Each structure stands twice: as structure tokens, then as C-alpha cells.
Amino acid sequence: MKPRPGWFSRTIVDATTTMLSEPFVTDYCRANMWLVRGRDLDMLVDTGMGICALAPEIDITPGKPLLAVATHVHLDHVGSLHEFAWRAGPRVEAEFFATMPDEATYANMFRNFPGAVSELPWPGWSSADYAIVPAPLDRLLEEGDVIELGDRSFTVLHLPGHSPGSIGLFDCHDGTLFSGDAIHCGLLVDDMPDSDRTAYCATMRRLIDLPVSIAHGGHADSIDGTRMRKIAMEYLRRNGG
Template sequence: MSNLPVGENWYEIYDIGDGIFKVVEPHLVGFMQANTYVVRGRDDTLLVDAGNGVMPLRPFLAAHGLEPTLVLATHAHADHIGGLYEWPLTLCHSAEAEGLRTLDPDVTLAGSDYDIFDLRTLMTGDDSCSGPIITALPYAGFTSSDYRLRAPQVQAIEEGQVIDLGDRQLEVLHLPGHSPGGVGLWDASNRVLFGGDAIYDGRPYDGLHHSNVADNRRSLQRLLTLNPLVVHGGHFLSMQSERFKQVIEDYLAETACLTRPRQE
């Protein structure tokens, strides 16, 4: 039996303006606290990612007047996909769609022995990770057998497709690097970018077994050309334009020597 305390509220929700809401799970170790976004449109409401799925997400959103009609996964890592099964269909880039549908550990990073009380069951590439993934229990008596990832139904999407909410259109950007099928969503009319784990307020992470530095650099160089006003990343706080540029430029400078051709 775990000696962790019981968390008071599993989810927290924030109205971040312009019809966008952010949901976080505060009772997880830092790097597993992925952001979930709900984007309200005139005709449809879009859910972007769905957290770890420790507790049901859909009734929580409904209690706050939010009922997504479209669901998209920015990528298929375990901290972003847990609640997707609660909706009838999830959009995911074709490079990861089948892996999400089958919960392939090479895609989700969650091994067949995935245990929310044991970070070592995540394929992070960091052998120093240990201990529970959660910092509190969702309810008294919760055990590892009470939690598992559940496979959603998946429809593949591609670069350039548009998610039309009626009064807001979001273009799908394929942004490989962190993972092969990572995507962002670009609202050109409002200059708003949903970056997934391709870009957030921190060094872009490229240390996973399927990460690729060269792809990451190309994706970030592409994002620089968009000049967004605000960026809602897959982790941490949202960024304004100047911080967004700084994060990318710092990463490009740091990794330049890793992709530069050798001089003969």
C-alpha cells in the first residue's frame, strides 16, 4: 500500500482567454504534467491531448460546461493520451496513429509492465528515473492495479489538414523530432500556436529512443517563420513571441555542432 497522501483535486482548469481552456494534473512528477487544451468554436469544440488518464477527464470537463466534439493527440506519449479512450475518435498523425491504436510501447513510451508507481516502467532513456509517477493518490485505497492506459479509436491525419471549428481554423503542422508523428496546430488568423511537445517553455527534449535532433531542428526552424503571438505548449506555461523565439534560437545554437557536416 502506498504512503502517498490523497490529492484534493485531480484536475485543475484555467480559462486562458479567447475561448481556450487549459487543464493540468498537479499530482504528477513534473515532466509528466502534460497540458490538455479545450478550444471552443462556434460549431465544434476541440480537445487537444488528454493527460495521463488517472481519473476520468470527460465528466470533469462537462462539469465545467465543456463538451469537446473533436479530439486530437499532438503525439502518442503516455502523458498525453490517457483520457482519449473516453471519446469515440481521436485524430493522430499517421506516423503514430497505429502505435496509438495498439498502445505500442515504442510509440507510447509505456512498457507492457507500465506501473504508475514506478517510473522505471517508462521508456524515457533516463535510467536514473525512479519512484512513483504520481505525487498523490486520486482517492483513498488507490493501487497500481486501478490504473492502465486504454487504447482509443484513431483516425490518421496528415500535414496541412485543417480542423474547422466554424469560426476558427487550425492547420495541422507535422513537427517530427521529439517523436516521429508530433504535430502542432496553427491558428493563422489569431496567430496562436498549439505546439505539443515540439515547443514549450523549456529546452525541447530530444533524448528519447525515437527522437531525432536533425528533424527537431527543421521543425523548430519552420516554427520560427510563423511568428506567433502566443504559444500553448504541451508542458509548462504559455509563451509570448519573444520567449518562443529565444527557446528555439537557444536550441538551434546548442545543437548546431551535432548536425553540421564534418570538414574533411
């Protein structure tokens, strides 16, 4: 379905990074999508809800491939993944991408969410009809894998806790981290059926020691490394980590 005008917002972060979001989706499910341009390969980190088509909003460079990477399989990060021909995501959750079951994506939660959207994407739309199209992965990512863009590279970090397979993408040369839902300055969700607070504490301890200069999360604003480490330490204090 063609998006209504303004369904997607777009923010230029720097010369190679653009953030997209869905401003009319409820805060709880409004995720950030990150387009990162490289010399040889462009990378799209997460793909939103899939209510309106995302692919037409992505400026494709003719002749240059685009890799769409899902940081985890929850609904607000995989909704438009099927629109992209080359897809990657965490090996730990790989089986779910082929069928997108409610028990893994929590799409059923959105179907019954009060105030799911503040504006209808098209007349007659209803959250009760929401479904996620299966998107089998072409590349399975795990700890230590590297995504090469040509002029920069991102190392895959397994950052479980929010979900079993949650990953981050870290550029060790400039300290940029695309952290998914592992850490950001919004509400850190650790009470989903597949969440694990013990694993989340281990992830937070790891992040404290990571030389991050800026973290682009799955929700809320980007944060510098000092703020990220403070958030991680606060989480550990609250959870006895």
C-alpha cells in the same frame, strides 16, 4: 475511475480556451490539455495521463461535437483519449493508437517512476498497474490538414523531433499555436528512443519563421512568439543546427 477532488486543475485562458492539468502527477509527465470552443465544433488538444477520468471534467455543449486531438502518442498526451468518441491524431503514429504499446507510449516508464504522483488518486492506487486503453483514431492528421471549428480554423503542422509524428495546430489568423511537445518553455525532451535531433533542428528552424503570437505547449506556461523564437534559436545553438 471517478477523479479525486482536485485531481484536475483548470485555468481559463481566454473566452474560448481553457487549460486543464493534473497537479499531482510528477512534473515530467504533467501535461497541459487545451479545450478550445468553436461555433460549430469544440476541440480538446491532448488528454493527459488517463489515471482519473477526464471526460466528466469537460463541459460538453449539447448538440455540438467535440474532437479530441492527440499531438503525439506519448503517455502524458493520450491517457484519456479513449474516453472521447471522436478522435484525431498524427497519421505517422496512427498504428500505435489502436494498441497503445509501451514501446510507443512509454507507459512502462511511468510504472517505475519514483514519486509518480504526490497524492494518490484513490486508496490503493499504484503506478505499477498503470496502463493506457487503446484509442483507434477516427481522423488521421498530416501536414496541411485543417480542423474547422466554424468561426476559426487550425492548420496541422508536422513538427517532428520530439517524436516522429508530433504535430502542432496553428491558427494563421491570430497566430495561436498549440505546439504539443515540439516547443514550450520547459525541458525539451529529445533523447527518447523515437526522438530525432536532426528533425528537431528542422522543426525549430520552421518555428522561427512561423508568425506565432502565442504558443500553448504540452508542458509549462504559454509563451509569446518572441519567447518561442528565442527558445528555438537556443536549441539550434546547442545542437549545431
